[in-house]
Amino acid sequence: MIALLHEILIQPFAEFAFMRRALLGSLLLALSACPVGVFLMLRGMSLAGDAMAHAILPGAAAGFLLYGLEILPMTVGGLIAGALVALGAGAVSRLTIQKEDASMAAFYLISLALGVCLISLRGSSVDLSNVLFGAVLALNDEALRLISGICATTLIALAVFWRALAADSLDPLFLRSVSKIGAPAHFIFLGLAVLNMVGGFQALGTLLSVGLMMLPAAAARFWASRLFPMAALAVGIGMVSSYAGLLLSYHLEWPSGPAIVLSAGAVYLLSLIAGPRGLISTHLRARSHRSA
Amino acid sequence: MIQTAPTCLSFKDLTLGYKSHPAVHHLSGDLRKGSLTAVVGANGSGKSTLLKGIVGLLKPISGRVARAPGLKIAYLPQRSEIDPTFPAQLRDLVGLGLWPKRGLLGRRRPEDEAALSEALRAVGLAGFERRALDTLSGGQLQRALFARTILQEADLILLDEPFNAVDSRTISDLMGQILRWRDEGRTVMAVIHDLELVRAQFPEALLMARRPVAWGPTREVLRAENLLKARRFSEAWDDAAPWCAPDFDAEAAHGRDHDHAHDHDHRGAA
Numbered sequence A: 001m002i003a004l005l006h007e008i009l010i011q012p013f014a015e016f017a018f019m020r021r022a023l024l025g026s027l028l029l030a031l032s033a034c035p036v037g038v039f040l041m042l043r044g045m046s047l048a049g050d051a052m053a054h055a056i057l058p059g060a061a062a063g064f065l066l067y068g069l070e071i072l073p074m075t076v077g078g079l080i081a082g083a084l085v086a087l088g089a090g091a092v093s094r095l096t097i098q099k100e101d102a103s104m105a106a107f108y109l110i111s112l113a114l115g116v117c118l119i120s121l122r123g124s125s126v127d128l129s130n131v132l133f134g135a136v137l138a139l140n141d142e143a144l145r146l147i148s149g150i151c152a153t154t155l156i157a158l159a160v161f162w163r164a165l166a167a168d169s170l171d172p173l174f175l176r177s178v179s180k181i182g183a184p185a186h187f188i189f190l191g192l193a194v195l196n197m198v199g200g201f202q203a204l205g206t207l208l209s210v211g212l213m214m215l216p217a218a219a220a221r222f223w224a225s226r227l228f229p230m231a232a233l234a235v236g237i238g239m240v241s242s243y244a245g246l247l248l249s250y251h252l253e254w255p256s257g258p259a260i261v262l263s264a265g266a267v268y269l270l271s272l273i274a275g276p277r278g279l280i281s282t283h284l285r286a287r288s289h290r291s292a
Numbered sequence B: 001m002i003q004t005a006p007t008c009l010s011f012k013d014l015t016l017g018y019k020s021h022p023a024v025h026h027l028s029g030d031l032r033k034g035s036l037t038a039v040v041g042a043n044g045s046g047k048s049t050l051l052k053g054i055v056g057l058l059k060p061i062s063g064r065v066a067r068a069p070g071l072k073i074a075y076l077p078q079r080s081e082i083d084p085t086f087p088a089q090l091r092d093l094v095g096l097g098l099w100p101k102r103g104l105l106g107r108r109r110p111e112d113e114a115a116l117s118e119a120l121r122a123v124g125l126a127g128f129e130r131r132a133l134d135t136l137s138g139g140q141l142q143r144a145l146f147a148r149t150i151l152q153e154a155d156l157i158l159l160d161e162p163f164n165a166v167d168s169r170t171i172s173d174l175m176g177q178i179l180r181w182r183d184e185g186r187t188v189m190a191v192i193h194d195l196e197l198v199r200a201q202f203p204e205a206l207l208m209a210r211r212p213v214a215w216g217p218t219r220e221v222l223r224a225e226n227l228l229k230a231r232r233f234s235e236a237w238d239d240a241a242p243w244c245a246p247d248f249d250a251e252a253a254h255g256r257d258h259d260h261a262h263d264h265d266h267r268g269a270a
Helices: A002-009 A011-015 A017-042 A046-067 A071-095 A100-121 A128-133 A141-170 A172-178 A182-204 A209-220 A227-252 A256-274 A279-287 B047-055 B090-102 B110-122 B138-152 B168-183 B195-201 B224-232
Strands: B007-018 B021-032 B036-040 B062-067 B073-076 B156-160 B187-191 B204-208 B212-217
Touching (some): A002 A011, A002 A227, A011 A017, A011 A227, A017 A046, A017 A141, A017 A182, A017 A209, A017 A227, A046 A071, A046 A100, A046 A182, A046 A209, A071 A100, A071 A182, A141 A172, A141 A182, A141 B090, A172 A182, A172 B073, A172 B090, A182 A256, A209 A256, A256 A279, B007 B047, B021 B047, B021 B062, B021 B212, B036 B047, B036 B168, B036 B195, B047 B073, B073 B138, B090 B110, B110 B138, B138 B168, B168 B187, B168 B195, B204 B224, B212 B224
Parallel strands (some): B036 B187, B036 B204, B156 B187
Antiparallel strands (some): B007 B021, B007 B062, B204 B212
């Protein structure tokens, strides 16, 4: 029995270096991207995160078309495209009457269309599916270093700006009345979001990198009632999903990126049903009540 | 008597508004340190706009607000933008009031926790530290926001319709806190609709009708002729309103920082 468990749960990582690298990369991504996802969700930007992830695609594709399947140009391209869209949309919503979701949609659609045009200039390419769906099982040293750097940057920036981001999400008008840090903190946060999606696209692809960011955050919302525990729980869920997804991928030969995101999705559905703020307890609480 | 006391704020021909339509028109005068002033007037008379201008959320179209050096301001808006579904407990919301003291990175000290509990006790929420935000009633939320304002330890406290949608017991508790602030020597300016309450509790009043109608001792300000005068001013947002002309406010049009005689565009006069 023990031997069987060992074979299922540990053997793949003990035996294959590429599995260990995939695990390390996705654990780092979870540590970095899940707290960002929590803030995205609390700021009502869950879908904006999705839009940003799509906006990264053309930039990464442009880098790919110019330099081939090289990590650095694709990362830089994705970063530029993502930052342009995020900052542009953020600036429009801060400076005009238009809300951020509308300006975000506008900018990402422009970016997406531009990207498709770029790709069509050079014809189609099979390798592009790596960009779209990721290759967590093929993370090289360069990619792992990049993910580590992104993780460290994100954790430091979150630690510094935590209080401002929390206050700006909870009561933005109050923060504006006591401090001018709200707007810069917002832009730094958007930068972090883009950085993490770019970090995730090599492992999970541009289309799915937002999955590891948002699903654990959304799942943690059903369990936690304070911000820090919620972020910590999201990280835990992200890590468990990464591990489970890689095992599914190994044993069942599922594509690894979707397997990780599907695992997170399973945790989300479970939390939605069974979490203390989920369907069951909310429904039960409505029927029974305390005497005072 | 107003001249002898130190001032906390001076309005210098202040005009505030949105898209060059003034909501507060040519306000001048001093706010005495330690005073307790009610701002009264109809909806749309510029009361909220004035508070936003004082706290700096709205840039003046012309004129300015001169603050006493080092003046700390606390502002409690009329319609807060608080997200009640945010994963936070009451102590997290009230603890925001420590921002002026601890800022972005300052570590919370044990005395901060004590101050927080004390502030909650003052507003009748003792022991509510760990309550989740989404379980609070409207009155409890308003009490919590008062507790947050206590923690800010501001010199000037601006309250925009603090008694909206709260019951009479909450009003009397929170009114007690306003009087304590006054007793501590803080300056309080509150937008209040209930004129009876203003007459009973606020020594001074500022009557607004998109421009100051009267400002001074409450009994004088709330005289029938002033209230009638305030009511006569239209509160409509008139897109076709003429640019503010010299004869509109004939007294001392000269020497202002915008030119009444020529192209009087408030947008360019900031």
